[in-house]
Amino acid sequence: MNKIVEVLPDKAALIERSLAVVLSKMHTAIQQSDRCTIALAGGGTPKPLYEAIASQDLPWDKIHVFWGDERYVPPDHPDSNQGMARQAWLDNVPIPEVNIHPMPTDGANPAADAEKHEAHLRKFFKSAAGEFPQFDIILLGIGDDAHTASLFPHTDALQVQDHLVTVGNKDGQPRITFTAPLINHSHCVIFLVAGSGKRPALAQIFAPDADPLTYPARLIQPQGELWWLLDESAGQELEIKD
Numbered sequence: 459m460n461k462i463v464e465v466l467p468d469k470a471a472l473i474e475r476s477l478a479v480v481l482s483k484m485h486t487a488i489q490q491s492d493r494c495t496i497a498l499a500g501g502g503t504p505k506p507l508y509e510a511i512a513s514q515d516l517p518w519d520k521i522h523v524f525w526g527d528e529r530y531v532p533p534d535h536p537d538s539n540q541g542m543a544r545q546a547w548l549d550n551v552p553i554p555e556v557n558i559h560p561m562p563t564d565g566a567n568p569a570a571d572a573e574k575h576e577a578h579l580r581k582f583f584k585s586a587a588g589e590f591p592q593f594d595i596i597l598l599g600i601g602d603d604a605h606t607a608s609l610f611p612h613t614d615a616l617q618v619q620d621h622l623v624t625v626g627n628k629d630g631q632p633r634i635t636f637t638a639p640l641i642n643h644s645h646c647v648i649f650l651v652a653g654s655g656k657r658p659a660l661a662q663i664f665a666p667d668a669d670p671l672t673y674p675a676r677l678i679q680p681q682g683e684l685w686w687l688l689d690e691s692a693g694q695e696l697e698i699k700d
Contacts, residue, residue: 459679463686465693469506469652472689476650477510479685480595483646487594488520495583496595497524497636497644499607500539503599503652508547518553522582526596527608527626527635528561530568538563561623561634568625568632575634576623590622590643592682598641598649604659604673606649607641608633611672638677645682649675652689660688660696 466472480496487494498504525539533540540560548558559578562571583591598606608626609615615635618624622640626633641647651660662673670676678684688696 459681459684461684461686463688463693463696465688465690465696467690469503469689472503472650472652472687473506473510476504476507476648476687479648479687480507480511480597481514481516483595484516484521487645488517493520493522494595495522495524495593497526497593497597498539498543499526499597499599499650500528500542501599503650504597505542505546507597507650508543512547512550516551518551519557521553522557522559523548523553524559524579524593525561526598526641527633528563530563530571530632530634532564533560563634568634572621572623572625572634576621579622588620590640593640593644594646596636596641596644596647596680598647598675598678600649600651600656600659600663600675602655602659604663604675606675606678608635609638609674609677611674616671616674616677638674641678642680644680646685647678647680647683648685648687649678650687651692654691656692657695660692664696 466475484494528539529537531537561575565571585591600606603611613627615624615626618637619639621637624637626635662668663675
């Protein structure tokens with residue numbers, strides 16, 4: 459694993475730097491395999507990044523967009539990660555609809571919808587049972603409790619090793635989420651973290667020793683590159699060790 463940690467002066471600098479990294483990874487993937495697969499994060503931090511990507515002149519027909527997790531709500535719901543990304547980015551560029559791969563949340567059975575999305579991923583990536591596909595880029599954030607995607611502390615989703623997609627649980631509310639092993643097979647994982655409220659979580663995530671079931675972002679140790687892009691408010695007290 460190649461781990462890169464950068465602390466940027468403020469949120470604007472964080473977005474500018476993350477845009478540069480994402481665009482570089484997109485272009486490399488397209489050069490190498492004629493497409494780029496990217497999984498998006500929800501939350502407020504990446505929204506300006508998506509707005510910035512929307513202003514770029516990119517080969518949209520070669521970019522395939524997924525999500526690392528999704529709340530179990532319709533796409534037009536205010537809490538939908540898909541809805542946010544469409545509003546900020548996807549509805550504003552000529553990307554083919556077939557290149558957008560949302561997690562299904564329109565059934566009444568989160569487990570069945572997780573299985574449905576796993577089947578979709580296996581078909582798209584042509585990966586056999588027991589194999590994990592490789593995304594080019596997976597964007598992640600963290601919560602104040604050190605969760606990432608919908609991998610919450612001390613939940614069953616943290617233990618799933620043999621699936622690509624599973625059901626997460628946030629205070630009894632179901633989510634659909636990538637599993638840690640799927641995330642860890644990515645070519646490049648990029649965490650975007652802003653705000654002083656994230657300092658306690660980051661201290662545990664970067665600590666030499668801490669329980670990953672309590673601080674789930676510690677589970678993310680990809681075989682490719684791991685980027686931590688932090689603003690000064692989040693990262694100023696961090697003791698960064700490889």
